[in-house]
Structures are given as structure tokens and as C-alpha cells.
Amino acid sequence: MKNITVGEFIVDTQNNFPGSSGELSKILSAIKLASKIVSHEINKAGLAADIIGSVGNENVQGEEQQKLDLYANDKFINALSARGVICGVASEENESYIEFNNEVNSAAKYVVLIDPLDGSSNIDVNVSVGTIFSVFKRKTNESEPVNISDFLQKGDEQVAAGYIIYGSSTMLVYSTGNGVNGFTFDPGIGVFFLSHPNMKIPASGRLYSVNEGNINEFKDGIKKYISYCQSESEKDNKKPYSSRYIGSLVADFHRNLIKGGIYMYPSTKSAPNGKLRLLYECAPLAFIIEQAGGKAISESGRIMDIIPKELHERTPIFIGSSNMVDTLEQLMNSEG
Numbered sequence: 001m002k003n004i005t006v007g008e009f010i011v012d013t014q015n016n017f018p019g020s021s022g023e024l025s026k027i028l029s030a031i032k033l034a035s036k037i038v039s040h041e042i043n044k045a046g047l048a049a050d051i052i053g054s055v056g057n058e059n060v061q062g063e064e065q066q067k068l069d070l071y072a073n074d075k076f077i078n079a080l081s082a083r084g085v086i087c088g089v090a091s092e093e094n095e096s097y098i099e100f101n102n103e104v105n106s107a108a109k110y111v112v113l114i115d116p117l118d119g120s121s122n123i124d125v126n127v128s129v130g131t132i133f134s135v136f137k138r139k140t141n142e143s144e145p146v147n148i149s150d151f152l153q154k155g156d157e158q159v160a161a162g163y164i165i166y167g168s169s170t171m172l173v174y175s176t177g178n179g180v181n182g183f184t185f186d187p188g189i190g191v192f193f194l195s196h197p198n199m200k201i202p203a204s205g206r207l208y209s210v211n212e213g214n215i216n217e218f219k220d221g222i223k224k225y226i227s228y229c230q231s232e233s234e235k236d237n238k239k240p241y242s243s244r245y246i247g248s249l250v251a252d253f254h255r256n257l258i259k260g261g262i263y264m265y266p267s268t269k270s271a272p273n274g275k276l277r278l279l280y281e282c283a284p285l286a287f288i289i290e291q292a293g294g295k296a297i298s299e300s301g302r303i304m305d306i307i308p309k310e311l312h313e314r315t316p317i318f319i320g321s322s323n324m325v326d327t328l329e330q331l332m333n334s335e336g
């Protein structure tokens with residue numbers, strides 16, 4: 001296979017987008033650029049003590065902000081605004097959305113939502129982390145100022161979504177609604193190459209990812225599914241599944257996408273809506289998984305059907321191989 005760069009791929013597939021005048025390609029290129037910068041910084045985190053650790057304050061989520069959280073947030077927002085193709089951005093690190101109201105950006109037709117560095121508390125212990133992004137067409141017309149309705153759109157409305165995983169290698173995985181493609185970064189020449197064309201998640205898998213420390217707080221159907229994973233199951237040649245939970249969503253998701261598996265973050269008493277955020281974590285990954293043949297549900301239906309009410313709202317999520325999600329859903333529904 002000819003070594004296709006992500007830039008060539010974006011140009012080659014731009015024609016899949018009727019009416020696109022290249023703005024979406026510029027958004028993807030901005031994300032590509034920022035991911036290279038963040039990847040470089042993360043990969044030297046162990047050497048540059050001034051960029052690991054927390055900054056001593058909390059983000060809107062009440063979570064301790066890591067220095068690299070803010071660094072990544074800054075790089076992605078600057079790269080996106082510089083291209084003049086988005087009129088606003090919402091980030092896990094910012095309480096409200098940011099409107100780009102200069103002459104060029106204010107007339108742009110897309111908005112981006114982003115979790116600039118998910119799992120960042122893992123950086124100090126050298127565990128893979130990730131960036132997750134979602135792209136919508138604005139609801140307001142180009143002569144109007146951006147408003148919250150441009151961001152509170154259900155997952156089905158996304159025009160593109162993806163993630164970057166900063167792991168043993170840095171990969172960019174995204175979809176614009178025509179399948180999922182993965183690109184691996186070659187730091188020697190600073191280019192992402194197409195390494196995983198047309199990614200599809202196996203319909204079944206043998207890996208389940210959940211924080212079992214919370215199991216006593218899970219709904220009964222979820223407890224039943226976890227014991228199904230741990231027991232000898234007739235349908236799975238009598239071997240229990242394997243538990244794999246890294247504590248870094250993008251890393252768990254990416255492994256399950258390739259090998260087959262299910263990631264679960266259920267509701268608990270202390271987190272009645274779960275922990276993960278709908279708009280810039282669950283919905284973009286749900287877009288990816290459905291494009292790859294998998295499924296993503298909450299405790300009350302399909303993730304991509306949820307109409308958001310707040311920018312930082314959370315949702316329980318069960319995402320991965322379609323047969324595994326179906327089995328879980330049956331057990332959840334049998335609880336009534």
C-alpha cells in the first residue's frame with residue numbers, strides 16, 4: 001500500500017463531502033498540527049519536570065488541572081481558531097464556549113468541541129492519554145453570533161469526530177461519516193501515515209473495561225453482565241472474558257476498537273449520570289464506534305440520540321462490540 005499521509009487522505013476524500021469548500025479539511029489539518037505539538041510535549045514530560053503535575057487549581061469539572069491539560073487546550077484552540085474555519089469552540093477545560101468573533105471566524109460554519117487531554121492524571125505515571133474532538137455545523141446562520149444552541153446538538157448531527165492517542169505511538173483516528181481511518185505519526189519526519197484503513201470493531205470480543213471498584217453501586221443488570229463476563233458462558237466456549245481497564249478512556253477505547261471489547265462507565269450513587277461527558281467524550285466516540293460497526297448506549301438508549309441540555313453534562317456509557325453491547329442491554333432491560 002502506498003504510504004498515504006493524512007494530508008493526502010483528507011484531500012483525496014474531500015469529494016465525499018458534497019458542498020464542502022474545504023473548511024472541514026482545514027479543521028482536520030488544524031487538529032493534525034496541534035496533535036503533533038502536544039505529542040512532542042507529552043513525550044518529553046518525564047524529562048521536563050516543569051510540565052508534569054498539577055497547576056494547583058481545578059477545572060469546571062472540579063478536577064485538578066494538569067499543566068499539560070492547559071497546554072493541550074491552548075494548542076488545540078489556537079490551531080483551530082487560526083484557520084478561520086470555526087466560529088466557536090467548547091472545551092472540557094473552559095466553563096463556557098469560546099466565540100471567535102473576528103471577521104473571518106464569525107462567518108465560519110462549524111463549531112468544535114474538545115477534550116484536549118483526557119486521562120491526563122496518567123501522564124505522571126507514563127500511561128497513554130488522548131484528545132477527543134467533535135465537529136458540528138452551526139445551527140445559527142453566519143450573520144448571527146454563535147450561541148449555545150450551536151453546541152447542544154445530538155450525536156447524530158456530528159459531521160466529524162475522532163481522537164488522538166498518545167501511546168507507544170501517536171495515532172489520529174477519525175471519521176467524517178464514511179468509515180473510520182487510523183493514521184500513525186512518524187516523529188522522524190513529522191507526518192501521520194495511513195496505518196489502519198477502514199477500521200471495523202469485531203462484533204464480539206473477550207475484553208471488558210470497567211472500574212470494578214464501583215460494582216456495588218451499579219444497577220443489577222450491569223452487575224449481571226459483569227458476572228456473565230467473569231463466568232463460563234456457553235456461547236463463549238466456556239472461558240471467562242479478560243478484564244482490561246487502564247483508567248484512560250481513549251486507551252481502553254482504542255484497544256477495544258482493534259481487538260473487540262466493551263468499555264463501561266455506569267451511573268453510581270455518587271455519580272448518578274456517570275462520570276464521562278456527553279458532548280466531547282461520549283458522543284464523538286459513539287460516532288466513531290457506530291462508523292466502525294459497533295454500538296454505544298447509555299442506561300436509557302442510544303448515545304447518539306441524546307439531546308444535550310448542558311455543555312458539560314455527563315452520561316453513563318457502554319460502548320464497543322455490537323454483540324457485547326446487545327447482551328448487556330438485554331440484561332439491563334430485563335431489570336425493567
Ligand code: P6P
Pocket residue numbers: 118119120211247248249250275276
Ligand atoms: P475512574 C480519566 O479521568 C477518565 O475521564 C477516563 O479517561 C477514564 O476511563 C475514567 O475517567 C477513569 O475513571 O473513576 O475509573 O478512575
